[in-house]
Amino acid sequence: MTTIEQPPVAEGLSSAEARARLARFGLNSMVPRVRFGRLRALLGTLLDPMATMLLVAAAIYLLLGERRDATILGVAALAVFAVDVMMEARSSRALSALAGAVKPRTRVIRDGREVEVMTEALVPGDFIVIGEGDVIHADGVVRWAANLAIDESLLSGEAEPRDKQAYAGPAGDAHDDRHLLLAGSTALSGHGYGEIVATGMRTRYGEIARLVAEAPLEAAPLERKIARVARALLMVAALVAGAIFLLRWLGGGASPAQSFLYAITVAISAVPEEFPLVFTLFLTLGAWRLAGRGVLVRRLAAIETLGSTTVICLDKTGTLTHGRYQLDHHRPIGDSVSEQELLEAAALACELRAADPLEQAILAHCREHGVDVEAIHEQWRLAIDYPFEMAGKHMSHVWMAKSAGASHGAQARIVAKGALEGILAHCALEDGERQRIETANAELANRGMRVLAVAGRFGSGAGADGFNGDREHDERGLLLYGLLGFVDPIRPEARQMVAECARAGIRIKLITGDHPLTAHAIAEAAGIAHDDELILIGEDLARLAPDELARAAAKAAIFARVRPEDKYAIVDALVRAGEIVAMTGDGINDAPALSRASIGIAMGRRGTEVARGAASLVLLDDDLGALSATVREGRRVFANLQRAFRYLIGFKVMVISLAVLAPLLGLPILLMLVQLVWLEMIVHPVSAVALESDPGSESLMDAPPRDPAAPLIATGAALRSILSGALLAAGALAIYATRLSGGGPYARGVAMAVVIGGSLAMVWAELAGSEPWWRVRMPRALRFWAVLAMVAASVPICMTVPMLAEVLQMRPIKPQDWLLAAAIVAGATGWRAFGTRWFDTSQP
Numbered sequence: 129m130t131t132i133e134q135p136p137v138a139e140g141l142s143s144a145e146a147r148a149r150l151a152r153f154g155l156n157s158m159v160p161r162v163r164f165g166r167l168r169a170l171l172g173t174l175l176d177p178m179a180t181m182l183l184v185a186a187a188i189y190l191l192l193g194e195r196r197d198a199t200i201l202g203v204a205a206l207a208v209f210a211v212d213v214m215m216e217a218r219s220s221r222a223l224s225a226l227a228g229a230v231k232p233r234t235r236v237i238r239d240g241r242e243v244e245v246m247t248e249a250l251v252p253g254d255f256i257v258i259g260e261g262d263v264i265h266a267d268g269v270v271r272w273a274a275n276l277a278i279d280e281s282l283l284s285g286e287a288e289p290r291d292k293q294a295y296a297g298p299a300g301d302a303h304d305d306r307h308l309l310l311a312g313s314t315a316l317s318g319h320g321y322g323e324i325v326a327t328g329m330r331t332r333y334g335e336i337a338r339l340v341a342e343a344p345l346e347a348a349p350l351e352r353k354i355a356r357v358a359r360a361l362l363m364v365a366a367l368v369a370g371a372i373f374l375l376r377w378l379g380g381g382a383s384p385a386q387s388f389l390y391a392i393t394v395a396i397s398a399v400p401e402e403f404p405l406v407f408t409l410f411l412t413l414g415a416w417r418l419a420g421r422g423v424l425v426r427r428l429a430a431i432e433t434l435g436s437t438t439v440i441c442l443d444k445t446g447t448l449t450h451g452r453y454q455l456d457h458h459r460p461i462g463d464s465v466s467e468q469e470l471l472e473a474a475a476l477a478c479e480l481r482a483a484d485p486l487e488q489a490i491l492a493h494c495r496e497h498g499v500d501v502e503a504i505h506e507q508w509r510l511a512i513d514y515p516f517e518m519a520g521k522h523m524s525h526v527w528m529a530k531s532a533g534a535s536h537g538a539q540a541r542i543v544a545k546g547a548l549e550g551i552l553a554h555c556a557l558e559d560g561e562r563q564r565i566e567t568a569n570a571e572l573a574n575r576g577m578r579v580l581a582v583a584g585r586f587g588s589g590a591g592a593d594g595f596n597g598d599r600e601h602d603e604r605g606l607l608l609y610g611l612l613g614f615v616d617p618i619r620p621e622a623r624q625m626v627a628e629c630a631r632a633g634i635r636i637k638l639i640t641g642d643h644p645l646t647a648h649a650i651a652e653a654a655g656i657a658h659d660d661e662l663i664l665i666g667e668d669l670a671r672l673a674p675d676e677l678a679r680a681a682a683k684a685a686i687f688a689r690v691r692p693e694d695k696y697a698i699v700d701a702l703v704r705a706g707e708i709v710a711m712t713g714d715g716i717n718d719a720p721a722l723s724r725a726s727i728g729i730a731m732g733r734r735g736t737e738v739a740r741g742a743a744s745l746v747l748l749d750d751d752l753g754a755l756s757a758t759v760r761e762g763r764r765v766f767a768n769l770q771r772a773f774r775y776l777i778g779f780k781v782m783v784i785s786l787a788v789l790a791p792l793l794g795l796p797i798l799l800m801l802v803q804l805v806w807l808e809m810i811v812h813p814v815s816a817v818a819l820e821s822d823p824g825s826e827s828l829m830d831a832p833p834r835d836p837a838a839p840l841i842a843t844g845a846a847l848r849s850i851l852s853g854a855l856l857a858a859g860a861l862a863i864y865a866t867r868l869s870g871g872g873p874y875a876r877g878v879a880m881a882v883v884i885g886g887s888l889a890m891v892w893a894e895l896a897g898s899e900p901w902w903r904v905r906m907p908r909a910l911r912f913w914a915v916l917a918m919v920a921a922s923v924p925i926c927m928t929v930p931m932l933a934e935v936l937q938m939r940p941i942k943p944q945d946w947l948l949a950a951a952i953v954a955g956a957t958g959w960r961a962f963g964t965r966w967f968d969t970s971q972p
Contacts, residue, residue, distance in 0.1 A: 140237030140255045149251035156250040156266055156327035232740075234265055237321075254324040258315050267326040267333075268309040269295050269302045274479065275318030275515040280310055289316050299325045317515060368784050369395035375791045390797070394787040394804065402815050406772045410820055414765040422732075422749040423758050430727050430744035434762020436708045436836045437634055437727065440755070441699060443713040444640035444650055447731060447752065449616040453486050455493035457572060457613035461565055470610040471499045474582050476508065476527060477545035486580070489614065506530065508541070514599050520553060522546020524584075524603055526595045538586035540595050542602055548611070548643075551581035554603045568611060573645030576653060577613035584609060618653050621753030626655045628756040633832030637685050639695055639721075641666075644688040651686050658685035666690040669697060677701045695721040708836055712755070713743075729755065756829070764824035766834070771894040772819040773841055774849040778890050779811055781853030782860075782883065789861055796872055798864050798879055802936050806880075806926070810887060813915045821909035822895060848960055852893060855956035856886035863952060867945070877927050877938040881949040884923045888916060889957040896960070 141149070233244045235257035242257055247265040250256070256268065258276065270276065270292045277289040295307035302308060309322045311333040328334055369391040376387035408428075415425035425431060442448050460470045475494045478487035491501055512526035524544035544551060548569050552562065572579045583606040588594035595602045626636050636656045640647045644663045651658050664680055666689045672680060681701040687694070695711075699721045702709045711718070711725035722728030722742040730743035733750045740746050747754055783799065790798045799807070860882040867875035895906065906912075926932045927940045941949075 139240045141251070141253050142239055146238060146249070146251055146254065149253060150249060153251055153327055153330075155248045157248055157329075232263065232265065234262075235259075250324055250327055252324050252327060256322050256324060257319075258309075258322055259319045260315055260317055262315045264309050264311055264313045264315070264322070266309075266311050266324045266328075267331040268322040268324045269299045270307050270309060271295070271321045271323050273318065273320035275513060276315065276320040277317045277515075278309070278313050279316050280313040292320065294320075299323050364780075364784065365395050368788055371788060372791070375788075390801075394784075394799070402776055402811060403773065406776070406815050406820075407769065410765050410769050410772070413820060414761055418745075418754075418758060418761055419748075421754045421757050421761075422747060422751050423754050424732065424746040424748050425744070426740075426746060427744045431762050431765055433708055433726050433836075434710075434759055435766040436834045437710050437759055437762070438833045439635050439637060439702055439707045439709045440629060441637045441639050441695075441702075441709060441711045441721070441725070442656075443695075443711075443718055444638060444642060444647065445616060445714075447712045447714055448622050448638065448650060448654055449618050453489050453578065453614040453616050455489045455612055456577065456615040458493070458497075458610060459568060459572070459613070460610040461568065461608050462561075465607075465609050467497070468499070470582060471497055472504055473543045473584050473609045474545065474612060475499055475501045475504055476525060476541075476543040476584075477523075477582055479513075486614065490612065511540070512595065512597060512602070514544075514603070516546075517550070520546065520550030522550040522554075524599075526602060539588050541584060541586045542595060542606070543582065543584040544603060544606060545580050545582045545612075548579060548581040551583050551606070551608065554606045555583055555608050556605045557608075565608065565611075569643070570645055572611060572613040573643045574649060575613070576646060576649035577615055578642050578646055580612045580614070582609045582612060583607060618650060619752050621751065623653070623655045625752050625756045628829055629759065630655075630657065632756075632759060632829040634759065635685070637681075637687065637698075639687045639690055639698060641690055642688060644686070647686050647688040656685055659683070662686075663688060666694040669694050674701070678705050681705070682707075692718070692720060696724055699724045708833065710755075712752075718742075729758075760824070760829055763828045763831075763834075764822075767824060767828070768820055768822050770841060770845070771822065772815045774845055775819060775890055775894045776811070776815050777841070777846060778849035778853035778856075778894075779807075779815075779887060781850050782857045782886065783807060785854055785857035786860060786883070789857065790864075793861070793865075795861070795865055796868070798861070798876060800937065803876075803880065806922070806936065807883070807887075810884065810919050810922070814887065814891060814919065818891060818907075818912045818915040819894065821907045821912040823907060823909075825905065849890070849894070852886075852890055852957050852960065856882065856890075856953070859952035859956050860886070863945075863948065871939075873933075873937050873939045874941060876936075877941045878945045878949055880926075880936075880938065881923055881941065881946065882952050884919065885949060885953040886956060888919060889953050891916065893957050893960045 232247045234247045234250060235242055236245055236250070237243075237255040237257065238245070250266045254266075255271070256264075256266075258264070264278070272294050273292050276292040278292055279289050290305065292309070293306045295302045295304075311331040372394050373387050373391035376390055377384055411428040411431050414431050415428055418425055418431075458467065458470055458474070460467055471494045474490050478490050482488045482491055494501055507530055508527035509530050510525055511528045514524045514526070516523040522544055523546060524542055526540065526542045528540050529538060544554065548565070552565070557565075569579050569581075585606050629636060636654075638647055638651050638654075638656055638658075640650070642650075644665060648658075648660070648663060662684045663686045664684045666687070669677060669680070669687070669690070677697060678701045681698050682705060687698060690698070695713075695718065699709055699711050703724065703726060708727075709725045710727040710729055711721050712729045712731070713719070713722050714731040718730075719742040722730060727745060728743035729745045729747065730740045731750045732740065732746045732748035745758065783804070786799050787804075790796070860879040863882060864875045864879035867878050924940075926936050927938050933939055
């Protein structure tokens with residue numbers, strides 16, 4: 129129970145004064161700054177394993193007097209550093225831009241006006257505006273409050289919300305918890321104003337932040353799969369390096385130092401350091417592209433799960449609909465209640481200064497129908513405000529007459545509004561009246577309306593029939609005035625989004641606190657597939673055992689009259705059943721379910737900060753159509769990752785085979801140091817740049833969600849890549865051996881034409897997948913063709929430029945050998961256009 133007072137009219141700080149205080153007190157940042165953060169990031173980039181190995185090998189070559197080879201390795205290391213720094217800078221720019229879009233903002237009074245500022249810009253003396261769902265970002269004192277309840281569990285550990293009251297004295301003298309606002313707490317209900325007294329590390333939250341370190345993030349499932357593949361390839365690289373060392377030393381007559389250096393050089397090309405590089409880059413660029421569609425990716429790992437999403441749970445209000453209610457219909461109940469009486473009671477059931485959209489819609493509707501809202505408030509004085517009760521889903525106001533001219537000449541009256549079930553529990557009904565009321569309610573709900581009931585009674589100021597401050601007593605024996613029907617128009621893009629997701633094999637479930645009939649009407653309008661006989665109610669869910677709840681959550685598509693804990697239970701049951709669940713929401717009541725879902729998706733414009741903080745993705749423009757685009761982007765990123773990893777496997781197999789088999793077969797070394805560095809300069813841009821640019825096929829959204837338990841790369845697809853790499857290595861060795869009579873440099877030139885040409889053909893093959901090559905839709909991105917053109921041009925350039933030819937120990941080859949190399953490449957990779965029945969990529 130709260131006694132209502134008029135809010136203060138605050139001028140707040142001037143902009144100039146706020147800037148001066150910001151310079152004095154510093155940014156309102158709760159996270160301790162990491163010392164030398166940028167330097168640490170740079171060192172992390174420079175400690176690339178490939179570049180480090182190159183530098184170590186260069187130093188060893190230099191100590192042995194091999195200056196030319198040491199120089200080549202040093203230049204290669206610098207090139208790798210340059211690529212890493214460039215990629216890191218690109219990712220950092222993208223992530224910085226995304227981070228700026230999600231920085232929390234706070235409403236404050238500046239220069240006498242309400243404005244939004246970054247929370248980092250809050251300063252002592254600021255007046256903040258507090259509404260339901262807002263997070264408090266600095267310590268302060270309550271200056272005005274209406275039903276303001278704050279959740280301080282993050283700081284105190286106590287789950288019970290705390291009612292807040294205004295404090296009129298000097299801010300520094302407030303010590304009672306009832307008057308204090310603490311950073312890190314959340315407004316659960318009501319609204320008010322607060323004056324900031326401490327910011328940043330001077331708040332209680334800041335003091336805790338000094339002592340508490342952030343828990344390490346758990347690796348995403350795809351990250352763990354990539355780590356397993358990388359470890360397997362790393363083990364292969366180590367075994368190959370050991371074998372090369374023994375072959376060169378014991379079988380090739382080389383010294384131990386030379387054998388060791390060659391083994392290290394081969395290991396450099398065999399180490400799978402490209403896997404984590406490609407993974408991070410693809411996710412970052414995917415997040416950047418989604419930002420262009422108005423989707424902010426707060427957690428990069430969320431992109432990985434998008435491609436396997438099986439269920440999307442849609443919150444109705446503010447997500448599937450606009451969340452802007454309009455009072456479309458009012459219906460008095462009974463012959464004794466007039467429209468004027470219903471609308472007058474509806475106006476008195478609203479706050480004095482309505483902030484809630486429903487109440488604003490009620491007052492606007494009353495004015496449109498001739499009710500003088502201001503005159504009514506002149507007749508009555510609000511004495512007691514009973515806040516919204518979660519159990520009965522209603523609230524009420526007790527009014528005292530200001531003059532004898534008040535309605536019915538009564539001294540006092542109470543007016544309540546809320547869900548019909550909660551209101552009827554406090555009404556005195558005659559026989560048969562309940563059925564007539566429920567029929568009228570069902571008629572409005574069937575039209576897709578959200579229905580509120582309005583009830584009340586008159587009485588004396590105190591006494592048996594009056595009002596004494598006991599809610600149970602005051603709300604007893606009410607008369608139902610009538611029903612109010614609100615419409616919340618469905619978003620125009622909602623139906624298309626639902627259809628696209630259904631085509632992609634994703635099931636859509638509607639979860640709402642509205643009446644079942646309203647929920648059904650919205651589901652029909654949005655095109656959500658459902659069983660009319662299977663609409664679950666929140667009360668029914670609470671009575672189900674865990675296994676029964678799991679079965680019900682899987683079958684039903686519409687959930688109505690649900691509470692926050694019901695939303696969490698539904699999502700939890702689906703996740704436990706093995707579903708990959710995306711949950712959308714915008715309110716503080718959605719935050720637990722958003723956190724529990726595989727992917728939480730919050731609305732950016734109307735979403736509360738709690739919802740945005742709990743979500744993995746934020747729809748910045750509240751565009752629901754971006755949801756299907758987000759699913760498609762997730763599938764595209766994963767498909768490109770698979771292509772890049774398959775290419776890397778084939779490439780590594782080719783390089784390792786050439787390094788091992790040449791000395792094993794008694795041939796002169798084909799891949800010397802300079803050739804291995806050349807290949808390393810090729811594999812990075814092809815895997816990390818060219819293959820990332822594929823826009824994806826038009827059929828991406830026609831396939832069912834991928835199985836999250838499936839391996840990263842299907843066995844059949846991996847075998848195709850391995851066989852392609854092995855055939856290319858065999859072809860290169862064969863042509864190398866047959867052309868040695870023309871000299872080592874000439875034979876090496878022909879073999880490298882096969883190797884480089886084969887690497888380009890594998891790109892085409894991985895883009896084609898199991899499709900015939902002539903149906904491949906090549907990427908149009910300029911970077912794709914630029915990378916491939918540079919790789920292709922590197923072969924004739926390295927053969928014809930004298931300095932490069934001398935370093936690489938190659939020379940130009942005859943036209944017929946160019947044709948022979950092209951034929952070998954076509955044979956080693958072209959079979960994939962016809963051999964898909966032997967290597968089914970859909971099977972693990």
